[in-house]
Amino acid sequence: MTARRARPVAAALAPVPALALGGVVMHAEGLPATLQVTNLAAAAVGMGLVALAAVALFPAHGARRGPPLREPASGSPRRGGWRVLMGLILLAVPLTAPGIEGVHRWLPLGPVHLHAGALVLPPLLVALYRAPWIPAVATAVATLGMLALQPDAAQAGAFCGAWVAMALIRRQGRAGGVVVLCLLLALAAILRADPLAPVPHVEGIVGLATRQSALLGALALPSLAAIPLALAWFLTRPVGVLLALHGTGALLAAWAGHHPVPFLGYGVAPILGYYAAVALSLREDGVRPAQEAARPPGSPRA
Numbered sequence: 001m002t003a004r005r006a007r008p009v010a011a012a013l014a015p016v017p018a019l020a021l022g023g024v025v026m027h028a029e030g031l032p033a034t035l036q037v038t039n040l041a042a043a044a045v046g047m048g049l050v051a052l053a054a055v056a057l058f059p060a061h062g063a064r065r066g067p068p069l070r071e072p073a074s075g076s077p078r079r080g081g082w083r084v085l086m087g088l089i090l091l092a093v094p095l096t097a098p099g100i101e102g103v104h105r106w107l108p109l110g111p112v113h114l115h116a117g118a119l120v121l122p123p124l125l126v127a128l129y130r131a132p133w134i135p136a137v138a139t140a141v142a143t144l145g146m147l148a149l150q151p152d153a154a155q156a157g158a159f160c161g162a163w164v165a166m167a168l169i170r171r172q173g174r175a176g177g178v179v180v181l182c183l184l185l186a187l188a189a190i191l192r193a194d195p196l197a198p199v200p201h202v203e204g205i206v207g208l209a210t211r212q213s214a215l216l217g218a219l220a221l222p223s224l225a226a227i228p229l230a231l232a233w234f235l236t237r238p239v240g241v242l243l244a245l246h247g248t249g250a251l252l253a254a255w256a257g258h259h260p261v262p263f264l265g266y267g268v269a270p271i272l273g274y275y276a277a278v279a280l281s282l283r284e285d286g287v288r289p290a291q292e293a294a295r296p297p298g299s300p301r302a
Contacts, residue, residue: 007234008054011278012047014230015271018223018263019043025209025216026201026266035201035266042268046275053282083280084131084139087124091116091146101195105150107269115269117147117155118250118262122243122277125162129239130284133170137178140167144185148192154259156189158249162242169238198258205265206254224251224264227274235281243277 023036094104094116106113124143128136140163147156160182167175167182198204210217228251232244250270253259262270 005054005058008050008057008278008282011230011234012050012275014227014234015043015263015274017219017226019271021209021216021219021223022205022264022266025205025212025264028212029201029208031201038268039263039266039271042271043275046272046279049275049279050282053279057282057285081131081135083127084124084135087120087127088139088142088146090120091143095146095149103150103194103196105152112268114272115260115267117150117152117159118260118267119269119273119276121155121159122246122273123280125159125166125242125246126239126277126280126284128163129166129170129242136170137167140178140182141185144182144189148185148189151189151192151194153190153192153194153257154250154253156186157253158246160186161249162246165245166238166242194258199266202260202265202267203254203258205261209264220264224261227263231278235278236285239281239284243281247274 019039022039026036027033090107094106094108097104097106097108105115105117107116107119121143124139128139131139140159144156144160144163147159163182164179167178171178200208206217206220209220228244228247231247232241234240235243247262250259250262254261260267260270262274
């Protein structure tokens with residue numbers, strides 16, 4: 001297996017230690033086995049998505065160097081625009097659903113409620129990197145506005161950090177107004193009161209691990225840190241770095257307050273969101289960003 005072909009495998013396997021450790025902790029705590037099985041089932045579905053994307057990127061019979069750069073497909077305003085629109089719709093749906101003590105973060109899918117921000121934001125970041133600048137800014141502002149209304153402090157801070165980095169990369173530092181606006185919206189989400197009490201096997205999973213065993217508690221940090229490191233190292237840059245910033249922001253929020261601990265704690269949405277972003281990144285691997293595809297051949301970089 002070449003190093004290029006090993007990248008999706010490494011990215012897909014990066015969350016496994018945290019998932020396994022979380023399963024051990026939940027089992028030792030006497031929690032229902034359905035919690036562990038649900039997490040593992042979500043990971044299996046996600047790995048299937050990554051496998052499909054990897055097969056498309058690395059066909060069995062083809063050039064070992066991978067596909068050439070492709071232009072965004074015609075026939076729609078821009079490639080991936082439907083993904084951005086779908087992401088905004090999924091973020092808006094919780095605002096129309098009955099909340100819990102004024103909090104509207106979850107997508108109601110029958111008996112299952114998915115954390116909208118954790119599910120949508122990672123693949124949305126991948127799509128935004130390839131979107132035209134003005135629609136990307138409008139989407140980021142709308143996203144942070146909805147996160148402030150939900151409110152979702154952890155995802156607002158994580159998305160804002162990744163988006164600001166993306167804006168500075170795409171505009172070569174000339175995005176001061178956009179950065180300030182997004183920071184203010186994220187701050188509005190962070191400062192809103194959150195009346196919900198933490199759930200031990202979701203937000204408090206690290207505390208459970210530490211209480212059960214010093215070894216389990218010590219293993220929690222490296223198992224979680226491996227996930228954003230894998231994104232930054234194995235996925236195409238800068239998209240992999242942007243996803244790593246978002247993942248790091250979510251982990252820092254969990255450390256700083258009562259916010260969900262992805263992968264280690266119970267939660268399907270962050271697992272599916274992670275693998276959807278990895279699969280979409282692989283699917284888009286080798287496609288020029290919109291701002292680069294629109295530049296005439298031979299023209300200097302702005």
